[in-house]
Structures are given as structure tokens and as C-alpha cells.
Amino acid sequence: MNCISFVDCLQSNLITFENASTYSKISNGYHGLKWTNAYVLDTEIYPQWSESGFYSAVKSGTWVAFNMNGDRMTIAIDTPNKFSIKSFVVSSAWNDRVTLSMVSQRASTYYKEASFKIEKNRSTTIELNWLDINTITFYASIKNSQHGEVFVMDDLCLDSNTLSTSTSTSTSVETIDKCSLNEALYQTHCYYLDGVGGECRYGYSLGSETILSLIADSFIGLNYKTAISGNCCVITSEKYSNYGVNSVDQCNKQGPFTAVPSLNGGGCRNHTTEHPRQLTFCMSN
The missing domain is CATH 3.10.100 (Mannose-Binding Protein A; Chain A)
Structure with missing residues (x-):
């Protein structure tokens, strides 16, 4: 595994997950992509998790992305569009000795796969440089466990021919002051x-x-x-x-x-x- 300096990632192509709705699901269309089981949160709101991977993964700002319930996360784009994933920073949320596996497709056909060890209290910069793909799926697990693990991601560097500058997410549910706390x-x-x-x-x-x-x-x-x-x-x-x-x-x-x-x-x-x-x-x- 090699590490890169993020001066190599154009600012317009660096996804830092900042300024999304508090602890919300990433909606399709975010940066021109389709997201499955991808969520974001602002770590500043959860100081009780300071010893977790939610904090160690932070590289830009305070927001990070993660996979809910340890299930698979997928990033995709409709053909004939394509994107290239260069690198990202990642930690395991709760446990050490976790394996993060990734499988990609190009034009709906298997392209490449890779696996890396990730830890809770130390982030890992993963450089893939997978070019012109349509789909990448992430899955984290511990050996001999039947359950998936939560991983935390920041500074996702990619390039897409439909890359959007939009960073907003949407949801039909609100948690604003019309309701009481925790409603x-x-x-x-x-x-x-x-x-x-x-x-x-x-x-x-x-x-x-x-x-x-x-x-x-x-x-x-x-x-x-x-x-x-x-x-x-x-x-x-x-x-x-x-x-x-x-x-x-x-x-x-x-x-x-x-x-x-x-x-x-x-x-x-x-x-x-x-x-x-x-x-x-x-x-x-």
C-alpha cells in the first residue's frame, strides 16, 4: 500500500463530506453519484466517540462518512458515465484487526478487487487509482465473524465526468425545533x-x-x-x-x-x- 499527498487531488475532486445534514443518509446525486448505505456525521457533535475510528479517520474538517450497521457500502454511476477512484482515508469504527475489502466493476463487468487491514485508533490512506469504473462496493469484516464491521471514511479523492459541485443531501424527515429533543x-x-x-x-x-x-x-x-x-x-x-x-x-x-x-x-x-x-x-x- 502506498500513501499519497492530497495536494495531488484536485480540490474539486476531493470529497470531504462537510456540511451535510446531521447524521443523515447520503442521497443519490451527491457529487453526481449514486450512494447505497452511505451515511455522514459531524464528529464534533459526538465527543463521547473520541476514542473511536470516527475521530481517527478525520482529515478534513469534522465530517466523515460511514456504512450503517456494518452492511456493504456502494458508490456507483449510471453508464455510460464513469468515475476513477484515486484514494481515501479510512479507519475501523469500533474494532481493530478489521479487513476492508473493495470490489469494482467497469461497464457492469468485474474489474478489480483489493483488501487492506484497518484499525480503530489509526487511520490508513488507501491508494487505489482504479480508472473508469462504474461501481465500487466496500465491505469490512473480522476474520471468522459472520457480521460486517462499520468503517469510517474521509477525504475521498475521485474523478468523474459528471462530477457535481453540489454537496447537499435531502431527507423527508426533519429533527428541527418543531419537535422536542430526540424526536x-x-x-x-x-x-x-x-x-x-x-x-x-x-x-x-x-x-x-x-x-x-x-x-x-x-x-x-x-x-x-x-x-x-x-x-x-x-x-x-x-x-x-x-x-x-x-x-x-x-x-x-x-x-x-x-x-x-x-x-x-x-x-x-x-x-x-x-x-x-x-x-x-x-x-x-
């Missing part, structure tokens, strides 16, 4: 997650799984409303619980949330047993 605004209601065993606060009632499926990502970076959960299957207005948190790093642990409820997450399927501190999805009346 997400969707349409005309405020929503929150709390470990309260199905008992919502006065003026709130149980929200539906349908709405939860639409806005789950908006809880990334937020926290429990009042109490840490004791069971990760989410109580909603439905008779059975089918949504849960499947991340061992987040389930029943102090936030802010780095993983959110998903369909059958944590094995929650037609779940009926209620824990006094079971995770609960509430909405304003």
Missing part, C-alpha cells in the same frame, strides 16, 4: 423511541410499523427519549412486534443510535411478550 418530525407528527414498555408520554400514542419503516433512518444520531430499552423488539400500534434492532453494539445500550429498527431485526417476528422497558415507538397526537 423526529414527519409530516405533522413528532416521533420518538423509548424504553418504556408501550407507555407513551401524555399527548402521544403508539405509532404504526408502516410509519416506522418510512422514518427509521431519521433516528440515527438521536437517543432514547427517557430510558434505555430492556428489549429491542419495538412496540407499535400493531398487535405483534415485527421490527427490532439487530445490532449487538446498540441494542439495549446508551445512544445516540448508530443502528435503527428494521423488519424482523433482532429476530423480532410476531413478537407478543412485553418487557417493562421494551423499546417503544410513539407519535404525537
Whole structure:
């Protein structure tokens, strides 16, 4: 592996992930590309993670990108357009001895692949110089583990023939002052997650799984409303619980949330047993 100086990367082609919405999913069109399972956060908002890879990966500003829940991250562009990925800075978020693997495609056909060891408290500059590709997929893992690992990226240097200067992201969910702390605004209601065993606060009632499926990502970076959960299957207005948190790093642990409820997450399927501190999805009346 070789390291490069970023004076070799044109400023217009250096993606630093600055000035995006707090802890949000990167939307398609960001820098003219299509992004899958790519999120950004401002590390200044999370000083409690100062010993994690979220801090060691920072090279420009305070923002970084990461893959949610350890799942694969993909960057792509529609053909016949193409891009070249030169280099990036990366750390493992929570663990050492992590292997970051990358596979690329050119014109929808396998092109190149590579793997590198990454650490939590020390960033690694990876130089690829893969030219004229359409897709690159990243996946991080630990040997003999069945689960993916979260990696953190900064200073992504690439070149695209459709490179855009736009750095904005968009979302249909807001977390602004129309709602209280740790609540997400969707349409005309405020929503929150709390470990309260199905008992919502006065003026709130149980929200539906349908709405939860639409806005789950908006809880990334937020926290429990009042109490840490004791069971990760989410109580909603439905008779059975089918949504849960499947991340061992987040389930029943102090936030802010780095993983959110998903369909059958944590094995929650037609779940009926209620824990006094079971995770609960509430909405304003």
C-alpha cells in the first residue's frame, strides 16, 4: 500500500463530506453519484466517540462518512458515465484487526478487487487509482465473524465526468425545533423511541410499523427519549412486534443510535411478550 499527498487531488475532486445534514443518509446525486448505505456525521457533535475510528479517520474538517450497521457500502454511476477512484482515508469504527475489502466493476463487468487491514485508533490512506469504473462496493469484516464491521471514511479523492459541485443531501424527515429533543418530525407528527414498555408520554400514542419503516433512518444520531430499552423488539400500534434492532453494539445500550429498527431485526417476528422497558415507538397526537 502506498500513501499519497492530497495536494495531488484536485480540490474539486476531493470529497470531504462537510456540511451535510446531521447524521443523515447520503442521497443519490451527491457529487453526481449514486450512494447505497452511505451515511455522514459531524464528529464534533459526538465527543463521547473520541476514542473511536470516527475521530481517527478525520482529515478534513469534522465530517466523515460511514456504512450503517456494518452492511456493504456502494458508490456507483449510471453508464455510460464513469468515475476513477484515486484514494481515501479510512479507519475501523469500533474494532481493530478489521479487513476492508473493495470490489469494482467497469461497464457492469468485474474489474478489480483489493483488501487492506484497518484499525480503530489509526487511520490508513488507501491508494487505489482504479480508472473508469462504474461501481465500487466496500465491505469490512473480522476474520471468522459472520457480521460486517462499520468503517469510517474521509477525504475521498475521485474523478468523474459528471462530477457535481453540489454537496447537499435531502431527507423527508426533519429533527428541527418543531419537535422536542430526540424526536423526529414527519409530516405533522413528532416521533420518538423509548424504553418504556408501550407507555407513551401524555399527548402521544403508539405509532404504526408502516410509519416506522418510512422514518427509521431519521433516528440515527438521536437517543432514547427517557430510558434505555430492556428489549429491542419495538412496540407499535400493531398487535405483534415485527421490527427490532439487530445490532449487538446498540441494542439495549446508551445512544445516540448508530443502528435503527428494521423488519424482523433482532429476530423480532410476531413478537407478543412485553418487557417493562421494551423499546417503544410513539407519535404525537
